[in-house]
Amino acid sequence: MTGKNMKVVITPEEIRERVAVLGREITQRFNGEPLVVVCVLKGGFLFFADLVRTIDLDLELEFVRLASYGRGTESGELVFSKDVETTLKDKNVLIVEDIVDTGHSMDFLLRTFEERKPKALALAALVDKYERREVDVKVDFPGFHIDKGYIVGYGMDFAERFRELGGIYELVE
Numbered sequence: 060m061t062g063k064n065m066k067v068v069i070t071p072e073e074i075r076e077r078v079a080v081l082g083r084e085i086t087q088r089f090n091g092e093p094l095v096v097v098c099v100l101k102g103g104f105l106f107f108a109d110l111v112r113t114i115d116l117d118l119e120l121e122f123v124r125l126a127s128y129g130r131g132t133e134s135g136e137l138v139f140s141k142d143v144e145t146t147l148k149d150k151n152v153l154i155v156e157d158i159v160d161t162g163h164s165m166d167f168l169l170r171t172f173e174e175r176k177p178k179a180l181a182l183a184a185l186v187d188k189y190e191r192r193e194v195d196v197k198v199d200f201p202g203f204h205i206d207k208g209y210i211v212g213y214g215m216d217f218a219e220r221f222r223e224l225g226g227i228y229e230l231v232e
């Protein structure tokens with residue numbers, strides 16, 4: 060197939076348990092107030108779908124998609140290829156992302172949303188991965204910390220494949 064093998068890193072059961080804990084923490088953190096939950100497409104779709112069902116608050120669900128403007132994802136400036144369809148001003152906002160790697164995507168999104176003057180802005184990321192971090196990003200609700208390796212599954216892809224897998228796997232040679 061890809062010429063690579065898959066090593067289990069996090070099982071579907073471990074994800075389910077962790078997502079339930081995060082849902083309770085988020086529910087407590089926002090203390091009965093309404094919350095706008097923003098899914099970062101495409102990678103965030105499964106985490107978002109599972110997480111929102113564990114949060115016991117009045118939710119408004121929104122979606123964004125980021126794209127690199129210019130050549131290459133590493134150096135290109137980020138823009139929205141899809142923005143939220145509501146105002147964030149004076150609202151509690153939670154961004155839901157699959158993985159923070161270099162940090163550039165979430166650095167851009169947090170700074171852009173902060174300019175819209177939300178009441179509170181927080182970030183949930185299923186995986187906080189340090190190996191390639193270039194920008195400091197504070198993940199308020201981290202699912203799992205991973206040192207290194209290219210991972211797929213539960214939303215994350217390699218060349219648009221493997222997003223549908225229920226667990227998280229490392230691609231190894």
Ligand SMILES: O=P(O)(O)OC[C@H]1O[C@H](OP(=O)(O)OP(=O)(O)O)[C@H](O)[C@@H]1O
Binds near residue numbers: 158
């Ligand atoms: O911390 P960074 O180095 O910015 O990388 C993390 C981002 O990269 C991936 O998304 P990608 O832009 O590949 O799009 P996708 O979500 O559609 O897979 C991933 O889903 C994160 O959003």
Ligand code: HPA
Binds near residue numbers: 210211215
């Ligand atoms: O490790 C990763 N896996 C999948 N997508 C990613 N985007 C940034 N890092 C990764």
Ligand SMILES: [Mg+2]
Binds near residue numbers: 100
């Ligand atoms: Mg993404």
